[in-house]
Amino acid sequence: MGSRFLTSRAGKFGVSLLLIISMAFSGYWAMQFYGMYKNSSQLSFGERIYNQGLDSSGSPLQGRTEGDIDFKDANFNCAQCHRRSGYGSSEGGNYVLPITGASLFNPRSFDRADLFKKLFKESQSKLFWARMRSAYQRPAYTEESLAKAIRKGIDPSGRTLNPLMPRYQISDRDMSGLIAYLKNLSSQNDPGIDNQSIYFATVVGKGVDADSKNAMLSTITKFVEWLNLETKGNQDHPNFSPNYRSDFAKAFRLWQHDIWELSENPADWPKELQAYYDKKPVFALIGGMAPGDWTPIHRFCEQNHLPCLFPITELPAQEQSGHYSIYFNAGLALEAQAIAKYLSKEIKGDTTDSIVQIYRDEEAQGQIPANIFNAAMSAESPLKSEKISYKKIEDFRQAWSEYKQNHSHIRSLVIWPDKLGTEVLTELALQPEAIERIFLPSGMLQKDLSTFSKDFIAKLIFAYPYELPTAYHPHAFRVRAWMNTRRLPITNDRIQFNSYYALNLLQYSLEHVVDHFSRDYLLEYIEHEAENALNPGTFPRLSLGPEQRFASKGAYLVQLGSNRSIIPISDWIVP
């Protein structure tokens, strides 16, 4: 009895002990979890305030700028001026200071290497330079002094901040979230970099034209090889220029470049890309080529916050939300819009005209531009375009002969050809009398058109989103000279010159970020400098700006003259 009593008492004690311990553990776990949750939720709404200008209740930020301009506008968020990276910006003579965690929570100091490019390479006003060099210092911010600066515009040394910096009305809760976000802003390097090297890759899909692929890759390889020679020279002699280059020694990295080959099935690309990335993360993707729709690669880059710079593609992703991919132009979407704009201007209100689009149903190269063309036409003109879509060439032959029976004269045909493009044209060329003109994308200019008669070729009008061959770009010869002196055979001018532009801009922008290896900061410099960079003459103008993702924005419409010369029939159309 006694022993039973004892046992049961001991048992109860054990159970209680267990309960207490487990409660203590669960309490501890809950606290940890809550702490983590609190931090992460603060971070996420802090990030929303910073990047989107929306407070925790979803309302746009309120405040005052330039002394007396009140606003309630989400666009007046922190990222607008200080940018997503927090490294600030310079524009129109205004120097926007960095507000990364490290710069706010340390006393202000000057790093010559950070300022060097701004001071000597940017064309800014004298006031800007004076401000950059002002001896004005401040102690490190604390949470309290930072809140005071954000609300009242007074910094920890008691100085009033520039009136351009808004004074925000912001609740305590939102302020703590924002400060939590600022503390971690750009606090470490992004993946794809170590002490010796910076890693890049180029995506190449199976089935791309071999010559085009070689043209792109040979340019990249040569560029990296020569750049590394120079970097290695600098690394080996760190003190050769103690008043200038040596300041940048901390920023020197050798470029390690890989090729990420993708299979022929786009559905597998996300998995394949992730496998490459997990094996060796890269800092950015440069160039790239894959058949069809680029969207899977675009999405991968968005998910991993990975810059994807200037791929050579006809079909950039159509999504609006992209931040990490920068393209030369909008590809077939741009060409479709340019043709639509040309036609709608020409047709005006004339509804007796006829437009027929021909495209292959299963191909992105057909469907995507056809839909964009339709949308652009219906926005500008009352005229509806008809369509003939097909899967196999036989289907097209049948559909075309049926269509012709009902229409003796077709004024405008718009064709989105891909693999079967030449076959479709051959079919149309059998009875060209019924057709007045045929609009085609620029890609068809690469195809062999020598089998067609002169009269038929005279009916063809191509979208041409490039610079005209007759145009003169004063610095284009430098690119050719660079290639010639490095014995790089020029087999495809456009692809090689474009690749060079992308590499040159990447290198220049990387020099600007010095050793702040933030992908956002790199993108911000690319945006800033794209217009300044050497235009190799492939496009009339290459320019970006904050959050602009297509560097060239228009197209000509052209016809083929004798000896395949390019004859523009329109101005540069910017849809």
Add this chain to the structure above:
Amino acid sequence: MSGLQAVPFFSAILLLVNCQMVCSGEMTQSWVLSDSKLMANSPQEDPRGNQNEKISAAVPEFSENFYDLPNLTLIDKTGREVDFLQVIDYGGPVMLQFIFATCSSICPVLSASFASAQPVLDTLKASYRLISISIDPEQDTPQKLDAYANRFKAGNNWYFFTGNRKDIDSLLKAFNAAYPGSNKMYHKPLTFMRSQVNAPWIRIERLLSKNDIVTAYKKLIEPQPLPKSNQ
């Protein structure tokens, strides 16, 4: 001359060149703020209450200029082609700024100064025109300008223009507002004002507060006092 002997020789030349640069002010001018107008700005006079940052609180850089403006066709935010001179030569006061819609820091503030002054200007005189011209015309399509205008609640007498690159460039040149390196990121914060067709343009080179705009506008439209006679 042996290598060793050459060192002092080149050093002397370097010293000479540097000295010349320093003396001529090439190296010092950006370290020292020598513009007396800027330093004379007293804190009390600054409407923006910016006592401490003398450098950025420079008084508005006003100047009066006559510009030979080209006759061009621009495109407004509805996509309509518009004769530029017809818009500005309507007879009343005009205020004009160059902006672009994706601009990160200064254009939103330039436009916000127009936006905040709008209600006050409405009470002062019915006919005035605000004009914002995109310096990034290929990016700023009429649709994008329309969205930008909505953001700033632009009224009927606030015009937004885009156009073709060459025309915008010649307009920038005509207003002496072209920026270096053809990089729009280096454009300056400029506001131009004119009271009527043949009057000079007041050029203001800095960001403006609401009060700055209103004050400058009032000055613009107030009748000029007749010169006092000596009698």
